[in-house]
Amino acid sequence: MMPWRFALKQYIVHPERTPASQLIYYNDKVSIINDGFPKSICHLLVMPRDSNLTKKHPTVSLTEDIKAELWPYVEMAQNHIFETFTNEYELVEPIPNCFETIEDFRDKETFINNFIQVGVHSVPSMGNLHIHVITKDFHSDNLKRKNHYISFTTTFFKKWEELPLSEIPDRDYMINEVIKHHDLICSYCGKNFFNKFAKLKSHLDDEFTLHFKKKIE
Ligand SMILES: [Zn+2]
Numbered sequence: 001m002m003p004w005r006f007a008l009k010q011y012i013v014h015p016e017r018t019p020a021s022q023l024i025y026y027n028d029k030v031s032i033i034n035d036g037f038p039k040s041i042c043h044l045l046v047m048p049r050d051s052n053l054t055k056k057h058p059t060v061s062l063t064e065d066i067k068a069e070l071w072p073y074v075e076m077a078q079n080h081i082f083e084t085f086t087n088e089y090e091l092v093e094p095i096p097n098c099f100e101t102i103e104d105f106r107d108k109e110t111f112i113n114n115f116i117q118v119g120v121h122s123v124p125s126m127g128n129l130h131i132h133v134i135t136k137d138f139h140s141d142n143l144k145r146k147n148h149y150i151s152f153t154t155t156f157f158k159k160w161e162e163l164p165l166s167e168i169p170d171r172d173y174m175i176n177e178v179i180k181h182h183d184l185i186c187s188y189c190g191k192n193f194f195n196k197f198a199k200l201k202s203h204l205d206d207e208f209t210l211h212f213k214k215k216i217e
């Protein structure tokens with residue numbers, strides 16, 4: 001059995017074996033897949049297939065040149081997410097600083113800029129380099145622990161625009177300070193839940209149902 005840490009390797013070695021429901025796209029350069037444990041409604045991974053790059057730390061190895069090469073695939077993931085989310089859901093209540101109007105929600109550029117985040121984790125749990133492209137709803141049954149939320153909503157998450165960093169973030173600091181002690185802040189309204197994850201979780205579900213409604217087929 002492959003160790004858990006390398007569970008993503010199959011997607012770059014044999015993308016063609018990926019179940020159709022999980023595979024978004026692949027070519028000789030990248031694989032784009034649905035994260036097996038999505039932390040939001042839409043959560044994609046863009047994975048370069050290069051056998052050297054895949055082993056490197058994502059915070060320092062995504063140089064400007066590599067980013068330029070990968071950018072079309074990040075855009076492809078963003079477009080896919082925009083289509084998927086807006087096909088499935090309607091906005092029923094504005095979200096401050098995100099979707100002030102229905103038109104904002106339906107506008108691809110606004111949707112991508114305000115509601116999708118792209119980046120990598122400071123301390124990735126998976127050994128193969130992958131870029132997260134994820135909506136900011138955090139409405140998912142897989143969001144089970146404080147660290148899941150913190151890893152996307154604090155400096156633990158290094159945004160595409162910040163990359164590459166000049167050095168790999170300090171692992172102990174990231175895990176023992178940021179993950180353990182950072183407050184839980186609602187991504188919709190900014191309310192602080194301190195370390196009360198269960199409260200945040202039920203609040204996030206309330207926020208989601210307040211703002212979005214599933215379209216009727
Ligand atoms: Zn990750």
Ligand SMILES: [Zn+2]
Pocket residue numbers: 186187188189190191203207
């Ligand atoms: Zn809130």
